[in-house]
Amino acid sequence: ADFGSLHYLWTGPPPSGETQQNVIFVLGGPGAGKGTQSELLMKEYPCRHLSVGELLRAERETNPTSPNAKLIEDCLVQGTIVPVEVSLNLVKQAMATSGKCCYYLVDGFPRNFDNLHGWLTHMPPQHIYGRAALVYQCQDFDILKERILTRGETSGRSDDNLASLQKRLDTLTRDTVPVVHFLNECANGGNGKFYLCQIAAEGTIAQVWTQTQSHINQIMRNDVLTANARLMQAIESQNIPLYASLMDSNMFVDSDTTTTTTTSNDTDAAVPSAASVDLDAMKKMFDQHETDGAKDANGGLLPSIGVVTNAEFQLVTGTKANVSYDHTFSGTQVRETRVWSHFPERGWVCIHFFRTPLLP
Incomplete structure (x- = not known):
């Protein structure tokens, strides 16, 4: 669309007419910086960070006897994807209890087409209008290895190790990369309302933040115009x-x-x-x-x-x-x-x- 010679992406309201809770998917491999950049975004923009991985780990720890606890632990260690109904239920609960917000950063989702289909099928209508995806790409295995092993020294996470890292990267290549390609097609052709942001994640936190901020500013620009x-x-x-x-x-x-x-x-x-x-x-x-x-x-x-x-x-x-x-x-x-x-x-x-x- 154009406004007084300014070109922008029209992001009008959903058919329901409700105040739109915009969803920004945050994707990337382990150690790419998804969580770090999401926390920085929360400090400067009207965002809530919902890490699917953190929600799953919290569910496992707070309800160790639940039927999903062992399933979640096995998936995290093996680097495989937790069934979509489990993840979506936790995301919906988090949205309902996180307070008023117009931009949700859903970190680590969708990781495969089953995730994406589940989102479009089961999420409340005011939440299904995914506004954008921030995709953090780091092709340097040594950088990811260093970040994960350094984090593992203090995180206490069962998947912060070299074996799980390789399995998670295999899952990323096999299941998540095709979803990113699909979302890119949506951004280039689809309904004209989706914005895909490809971010080089090999640099320092500050260098990656410069790219992240440039893309999020464009999203805000589209919405204000x-x-x-x-x-x-x-x-x-x-x-x-x-x-x-x-x-x-x-x-x-x-x-x-x-x-x-x-x-x-x-x-x-x-x-x-x-x-x-x-x-x-x-x-x-x-x-x-x-x-x-x-x-x-x-x-x-x-x-x-x-x-x-x-x-x-x-x-x-x-x-x-x-x-x-x-x-x-x-x-x-x-x-x-x-x-x-x-x-x-x-x-x-x-x-x-x-x-x-x-x-x-």
């Missing part, structure tokens, strides 16, 4: 429910003011949920700030958008972004900037906007 485009559609069509779902209803301290520079406090405090927004108040805000006074045949106010050009995107932090562009408002060429913030319950929400007249 999609939200901004949907907001423009809502304004043009005067779709107040959609407009309300993308705007902070507390944006204006005084709902009677017509000044677009008065905003709500730009903090991480929660904005009202979409369900609790007063649509009449949002309609009033829309009429005051998104129209130029012109009326249609029925006396209704007409929105003022015009052709959008010279768009620019800036990701300020992992949860803040700006989108700026030129267009016509009230017969004047203006530079409009929309400020977006990410909130767990609503995703990306416009918390502020302002317009600056352009000189002739």
Whole structure:
């Protein structure tokens, strides 16, 4: 898709219309850095890290007498794949108890086509829309060996040894690499909403992080520009429910003011949920700030958008972004900037906007 000459990947909402809990699969061989990079992502972006391996080990340790405990241990040691129903059940439980979030980093999944089919078949509808896959590739066996054996000195994991490493790499080549190839085809052709990120994982943590951050920033860029485009559609069509779902209803301290520079406090405090927004108040805000006074045949106010050009995107932090562009408002060429913030319950929400007249 394009917005004011900016090309991006449209990531619109699922058919259910629910707030989308986006899933980013994290794949790669043992020692490739999946867990390390996922923990770094959690510090700067609105993510939750769900390591399937850690969930399985926790299940084995906390329920040693359960029917799955021995099965999990055998699979971990032999480097084979745990049955999908066991893994998926643990992932669903973790999602249900991990708190509000819009980006889940599902680490170590899907490891084969059975995993992928199980996900698409059994996960709740709001979770099946896999947004992207981060694929960490390290072809240097000596690097993986050093990382695994070093980790094994303190991890206490039964699979952090040379024998298990080789078995896990064999499983990766046989079962997971074909899944990565399939996901790559989806990214290049499929529904146009999937983003595959190939990351060279041989370098230092900092070097790999630079690549990871570049890709995750692109994912955030796609989502913010999609939200901004949907907001423009809502304004043009005067779709107040959609407009309300993308705007902070507390944006204006005084709902009677017509000044677009008065905003709500730009903090991480929660904005009202979409369900609790007063649509009449949002309609009033829309009429005051998104129209130029012109009326249609029925006396209704007409929105003022015009052709959008010279768009620019800036990701300020992992949860803040700006989108700026030129267009016509009230017969004047203006530079409009929309400020977006990410909130767990609503995703990306416009918390502020302002317009600056352009000189002739």
